[in-house]
Amino acid sequence: MTSTSVLDLTGVSRTVNGKIIVSDIDLSLKPGETLGLIGPNGSGKSTLLNMIAGLVRPSRGEINICGHSMAHMRRRKIARHIAFVAQQADTGERITVRDAVELGRTPWLSALRPWGPEDDEAVAQALGVVGMQTMVCRDWSSLSGGERQRVQIARALAQATPILLLDEPTNHLDIHHQIAILDLVERLPATIVIALHDMHHALRCDRILAMKNGRCIALGPPLEVLTPEIIGEIFAVEAMRIPDPAGGRPLFSFRSLT
Numbered sequence: 001m002t003s004t005s006v007l008d009l010t011g012v013s014r015t016v017n018g019k020i021i022v023s024d025i026d027l028s029l030k031p032g033e034t035l036g037l038i039g040p041n042g043s044g045k046s047t048l049l050n051m052i053a054g055l056v057r058p059s060r061g062e063i064n065i066c067g068h069s070m071a072h073m074r075r076r077k078i079a080r081h082i083a084f085v086a087q088q089a090d091t092g093e094r095i096t097v098r099d100a101v102e103l104g105r106t107p108w109l110s111a112l113r114p115w116g117p118e119d120d121e122a123v124a125q126a127l128g129v130v131g132m133q134t135m136v137c138r139d140w141s142s143l144s145g146g147e148r149q150r151v152q153i154a155r156a157l158a159q160a161t162p163i164l165l166l167d168e169p170t171n172h173l174d175i176h177h178q179i180a181i182l183d184l185v186e187r188l189p190a191t192i193v194i195a196l197h198d199m200h201h202a203l204r205c206d207r208i209l210a211m212k213n214g215r216c217i218a219l220g221p222p223l224e225v226l227t228p229e230i231i232g233e234i235f236a237v238e239a240m241r242i243p244d245p246a247g248g249r250p251l252f253s254f255r256s257l258t
């Protein structure tokens with residue numbers, strides 16, 4: 001742990017029914033840093049995010065948030081520090097878009113601190129950022145997958161936490177909204193952990209944690225981790241990294257090994 005870190009993981013592991021799902025993850029994130037999690041299906045990315053969100057406990061190891069051990073933090077305090085956009089966030093309730101985003105303010109409310117103008121402002125701002133301000137009265141059940149995803153992101157932004165966790169947030173989004181969400185993530189001042197499947201998206205992160213079978217295979221700057229060798233090793237594909245003719249980030253091409 002460093003004096004400036006926001007999120008620290010020490011030897012974090014999770015075992016379910018004797019099966020190791022996440023093994024010995026060490027990590028220290030600075031304020032404002034964006035960490036991309038990459039790895040094949042089933043490599044432990046969501047489980048790691050769920051542990052950082054405080055939704056499941058590590059079987060071993062410790063998670064510290066802003067210097068406090070998460071094991072000793074109440075749910076409400078964790079929710080004031082960490083917002084989580086899960087992979088398949090859903091609700092059985094009949095709620096509107098505004099209701100869904102207002103839920104993000106819950107950790108900040110109490111009998112002594114009822115809903116106020118700053119909560120309205122936080123909700124309106126979050127809806128505006130994801131471009132859902134014209135759909136506030138729509139029923140959640142009537143939204144498309146991409147619209148739901150943007151509402152979930154707005155709910156997390158309204159929570160106004162220093163740490164934001166995103167599990168494949170571009171999943172249901174068209175190209176325009178994928179880029180819009182990644183641009184937004186880049187602009188946010190929060191410390192961010194984001195699970196991604198697209199290597200081009202992962203290149204935009206400050207650091208990458210590459211996982212396989214629950215283990216950290218590599219941790220470092222994108223260009224050092226997203227090499228053909230490491231990508232080939234974890235995804236069992238032949239990867240090529242091609243310079244962008246327009247001078248931007250490199251492009252990837254993949255081929256099956258079989």
Ligand SMILES: Nc1ncnc2c1ncn2[C@@H]1O[C@H](COP(=O)(O)OP(=O)(O)OP(=O)(O)O)[C@@H](O)[C@H]1O
Binds near residue numbers: 044
């Ligand atoms: N509660 C559980 N009981 C048993 N196995 C579990 C449990 N939770 C997760 N797993 C298993 O742990 C492994 C890691 O799952 P996890 O969802 O963390 O992977 P992931 O990297 O997020 O995958 P994906 O890219 O498909 O979303 C998988 O094999 C999964 O089936």
